[in-house]
Amino acid sequence: MDITTLTQKVLKDHDRQIQLSQRLAKVGYNSTIGKLLRLKSYYKEGFTILKAWRDFLYIRKEHIGDTFFAVDHAIMHADHAQVKKLMQVEPQVRSNDLGIIRIIDPGYMLNHPLSLGMNGQEHTGMRAIFKQALPNPLEQPDDLGRYIDRFLGDATKQGKLHIGDDLPRFMVKILHHLVFEISLTEEEVTASRAYIKGLPLASLPNFVSRGLLAFKTGPILKHRKQLAQRYQTSPKWATYVDIGKQYELTPEQIANGLFDMIHIAGTAGTSALMGSVIGVLCLNDSLQADVRQEIENLWPGTDALTGSCLQQATLLNNVILETARLYPPVRFVSQLATEAGELEVSGQKCPFHKGTRLLGSIFTANRDANRYQNPDKFSVTRDFSDLLSWNGDAHERVCPGKSLSIELIKVFCMYLLKQHQWQQFTEVKWDLEKVTAVTPNELELQGFIAKA
Numbered sequence: 001m002d003i004t005t006l007t008q009k010v011l012k013d014h015d016r017q018i019q020l021s022q023r024l025a026k027v028g029y030n031s032t033i034g035k036l037l038r039l040k041s042y043y044k045e046g047f048t049i050l051k052a053w054r055d056f057l058y059i060r061k062e063h064i065g066d067t068f069f070a071v072d073h074a075i076m077h078a079d080h081a082q083v084k085k086l087m088q089v090e091p092q093v094r095s096n097d098l099g100i101i102r103i104i105d106p107g108y109m110l111n112h113p114l115s116l117g118m119n120g121q122e123h124t125g126m127r128a129i130f131k132q133a134l135p136n137p138l139e140q141p142d143d144l145g146r147y148i149d150r151f152l153g154d155a156t157k158q159g160k161l162h163i164g165d166d167l168p169r170f171m172v173k174i175l176h177h178l179v180f181e182i183s184l185t186e187e188e189v190t191a192s193r194a195y196i197k198g199l200p201l202a203s204l205p206n207f208v209s210r211g212l213l214a215f216k217t218g219p220i221l222k223h224r225k226q227l228a229q230r231y232q233t234s235p236k237w238a239t240y241v242d243i244g245k246q247y248e249l250t251p252e253q254i255a256n257g258l259f260d261m262i263h264i265a266g267t268a269g270t271s272a273l274m275g276s277v278i279g280v281l282c283l284n285d286s287l288q289a290d291v292r293q294e295i296e297n298l299w300p301g302t303d304a305l306t307g308s309c310l311q312q313a314t315l316l317n318n319v320i321l322e323t324a325r326l327y328p329p330v331r332f333v334s335q336l337a338t339e340a341g342e343l344e345v346s347g348q349k350c351p352f353h354k355g356t357r358l359l360g361s362i363f364t365a366n367r368d369a370n371r372y373q374n375p376d377k378f379s380v381t382r383d384f385s386d387l388l389s390w391n392g393d394a395h396e397r398v399c400p401g402k403s404l405s406i407e408l409i410k411v412f413c414m415y416l417l418k419q420h421q422w423q424q425f426t427e428v429k430w431d432l433e434k435v436t437a438v439t440p441n442e443l444e445l446q447g448f449i450a451k452a
């Protein structure tokens, strides 16, 4: 669809959202008809977003403003100040949503809500288990280093490192190693990747996702059940169960919560960001040379990598943060309005109900010219103190894997740049239209070998 036709469509659909607000006020937000109307709107706009998410956001932002309706009549905030404020609300009320994606068929998660959608004690309990499960990367970076070294060694045998294929496989493996001390077989890793790729299936009605598409969802769900069972044989399992008991969480809840933490939050997010960092370094020779120099200065010989080395790698740190600003792996956060209210959009007053979804668009907020000068330009000298990519900082819903993901990417880049080289790389391209992960998926480092 050309941009003029798309613009007309996106704006016309927003006019319908405004009419919908009046209709919902009459028929009731949670009445059967109200739910159906919102679902219709969710699928209608969802299809546009699937193919042109960035244009969708910017058309509404430029023509309507920083606050507009989207998908299931949710209120979307698109600027830095409002998204930051939204993230800091405490306590937050959540429903079972994955950012912009509504989990319409919870059976895809074996009827366990995502931790993102939990509230109260259940959420506090899952957070306590995440905290226990995720190691402090600064304490033993050498353990991470050895794991990464073996993985990169395997890539040298293939003579290539493929961003879209190899990094997610690596992340699934290392997170199972860190959280459960278990090794996955190659078949299990393939099945875990299929689970992650199949996530949009959870947004289809049950009769489609597990009826018509049972040939797809069946094997994926079987894998999830089997892994959740395997977790219970881990030497770390008893500790997780002990913590869970304090919050009345069952073993099934714990295993499923950790499955989602590893697969959805950990693997998808971190492999996408790691791929983007490698893409940025491939495109910018002088930045890559400076990062190499920093690594050489901090870690000159063959001694074990230390936490202090990682802490002093400030340039590499800023490369990771700036990449996360421009290419945030998580693009939307979601919570529910705790009170009804009224919103003025396009000069019209629109009532909204308690329970209306409030969405924050991290991608547009991160490129807000009121917060960042030359927002589309890559710069490692910015003030990153209120970066939104990990859901901000210092509040209850901040990403629990923030420090691990940053330090893991640092160690990965250190081993990659210090001990390996490649002859050439394929095109570095971020697909900012299809709503897949924001990473240069097709990038491949070719002629990949260990340095002599």
Ligand code: HEM
Binding pocket: 099, 114, 115, 116, 117, 127, 130, 134, 261, 262, 265, 266, 267, 269, 270, 273, 324, 328, 329, 330, 332, 333, 334, 388, 389, 390, 391, 396, 397, 398, 399, 400, 401, 402, 404, 405
């Ligand atoms: C080791 C890797 C990672 C792990 C284990 C991890 C884990 C998690 C978990 C378990 C949550 C849910 C927290 C809750 O329910 O309260 C979460 C939330 C979040 N994570 Fe991560 N994460 C990782 C990497 C990343 C990366 C690389 C990014 C982006 C740069 C990221 C961004 C976010 C955001 C924005 C949220 C909040 C989502 C929301 O509240 O809707 N995470 N993470």
